[in-house]
Amino acid sequence: MSLKLNRETFIRSISDLLRKAEIELPDDVVEALRKAESREESPVAKFQLQAILKNIELAKKHGVPMCQDTGIMIFYVELGTEFQPGFDLEAAIRDAAVLATREIPLRPNAVDPLTRKNSGDNTGAGIPDIHWELVPGKQLRITVAPKGAGSENMSTLLMLNPTEVGSIKNFVLETVINAGGMPCPPLTLGIGIGGSFDKAARLAKEALLEPLDTPMNEFEKEILEAVNALGIGCMGLGGSTTALAVHVKTAHCHTASLPVAINIQCWANRHASVVFGGEE
Ligand code: SF4
Numbered sequence: 377m378s379l380k381l382n383r384e385t386f387i388r389s390i391s392d393l394l395r396k397a398e399i400e401l402p403d404d405v406v407e408a409l410r411k412a413e414s415r416e417e418s419p420v421a422k423f424q425l426q427a428i429l430k431n432i433e434l435a436k437k438h439g440v441p442m443c444q445d446t447g448i449m450i451f452y453v454e455l456g457t458e459f460q461p462g463f464d465l466e467a468a469i470r471d472a473a474v475l476a477t478r479e480i481p482l483r484p485n486a487v488d489p490l491t492r493k494n495s496g497d498n499t500g501a502g503i504p505d506i507h508w509e510l511v512p513g514k515q516l517r518i519t520v521a522p523k524g525a526g527s528e529n530m531s532t533l534l535m536l537n538p539t540e541v542g543s544i545k546n547f548v549l550e551t552v553i554n555a556g557g558m559p560c561p562p563l564t565l566g567i568g569i570g571g572s573f574d575k576a577a578r579l580a581k582e583a584l585l586e587p588l589d590t591p592m593n594e595f596e597k598e599i600l601e602a603v604n605a606l607g608i609g610c611m612g613l614g615g616s617t618t619a620l621a622v623h624v625k626t627a628h629c630h631t632a633s634l635p636v637a638i639n640i641q642c643w644a645n646r647h648a649s650v651v652f653g654g655e656e
Contacts, residue, residue, distance in 0.1 A: 381498040381516075381652055383463045389519065389650055390472030394449065397478050397520050397648040401432055405620075405645045407590040412562055412610075412617040421615025425562075428610070428643055432534065443644045446482040447522030448475050449504040450581070456513035459653050466506060469518075473497070473504050485525075507578070515653035521585065527563070527642040530555035533577055536634040544569065544636055545599055551638045552603050552619070557612015560642035563619040565603070568637040571627035576635035579625035583643045586623040596622045610643075 413425035435442035450468055461468075476482055477498045486500040489491060496502070511517075512569070532551045536543060548567065555563075566586075568579025592600065600622040609615030622644075629635060 381461045381463070383468055385466050386461070386463075386465075386652070387475060389433070389652075390469055390520070391472055391476040391479065393518065393520055393648050393650045394472065394476035394482070395439075396524070397522055397630075397646045398435050398446055398482065399439055399531045400648075401442065401646065402587070403588045403635060404571045408620040409562070409643065412620060416610070416617055418613075418615035420613050421610040421617065423618070424610040424615075427559055428525055430565060432551045432617060434525040434593065440478065441482065442646070443524060444483065445526060446485065447524045447646070448485050449498060449522055450475040451504055451506045452509070452519040452521070452582075453506060453514075453518070454509050454517040454587070456511055456515045456653060458512075458514045459516045465516075469504055469506060469531040470499050473499050474613055480639070501515060512621045513653075517651045518651060519585065519647055519649040521581075523614040526542060526643060527559035527640045529538045531580070531639045532638070533573070533635065534578075535573065536636055538634045539631060540634060544564065545602060547636055548599050548622075548638055549602055549606065551640070552606060552608065555640060556608060559621065559640045560611060560644070561608060562610055562617045562643050563603075564621055564645050565599070565622045566641065567599075567622065567624045568639070569626045569635070571631035571635060572629070572633075573635055575627055576637040577639070580637040581641035583623040583625045584645065585647055586621075590621075590623065592622060593624075594623055599624075606639040623635040 416422040424553045474497045484494055486495045486498050486499055486503045566580040566583030570578040603619045606618055608618040
């Protein structure tokens with residue numbers, strides 16, 4: 377079955393999706409920040425969390441991005457095998473990025489890595505970063521996750537020795553200590569374990585899309601507790617909330633490898649999704 381989509385309508389929808397992601401945090405993220413504020417005992421950290429919540433409220437009320445770093449655009453596309461858009465989806469997503477940059481507006485963040493020349497419209501070689509997945513069904517689901525540099529720059533990947541499974545928690549703690557207040561805590565930590573060098577990084581980033589109210593397993597809880605015991609706190613100013621959640625994704629890996637990637641996400645855990653097409 378072919379489900380035709382109008383290209384102009386699609387571009388407008390994706391630009392609107394970007395606007396939503398930049399202006400409005402998902403409910404589970406806001407709720408996690410509210411809970412952190414209510415249980416925080418440090419007056420400085422409590423004040424910082426209240427300022428973040430006020431920032432979120434004002435961004436939504438006035439329809440402006442919640443942070444000056446509007447990020448680079450990362451898209452996750454789940455394309456149903458029975459869904460046929462009838463046009464080049466990748467080109468249309470790029471056009472939507474250009475439109476959103478102009479209309480919202482967004483800070484043009486995409487530069488050539490060597491010359492540092494800015495494209496001016498948040499597109500360029502490999503940007504937007506689009507991850508494709510073919511899934512059964514008649515729908516097209518698109519998620520956008522704008523990612524700021526402050527948290528991305530403090531993320532790490534290590535090829536551990538396979539005997540070092542017990543060191544993973546310490547690697548996470550070292551990463552968070554080194555990051556300090558730079559990635560704008562409270563953080564969400566996406567951890568990818570296994571796969572290959574690049575797969576581990578992809579798993580870590582995908583883990584950031586997990587709703588924050590998803591129950592954590594014992595390993596995730598243990599890491600979260602240890603991270604929060606560090607006392608780095610909201611915006612690095614101390615307190616009990618360095619991270620809101622830890623989510624781990626794993627994949628089988630080579631018997632001689634143990635890739636571990638930690639993707640750090642700041643409080644502005646921005647993402648939004650839209651679905652096109654008929655019933656699943
Ligand atoms: S780390 Fe996050 S909150 Fe801090 S400046 Fe970057 S995008 Fe904004």
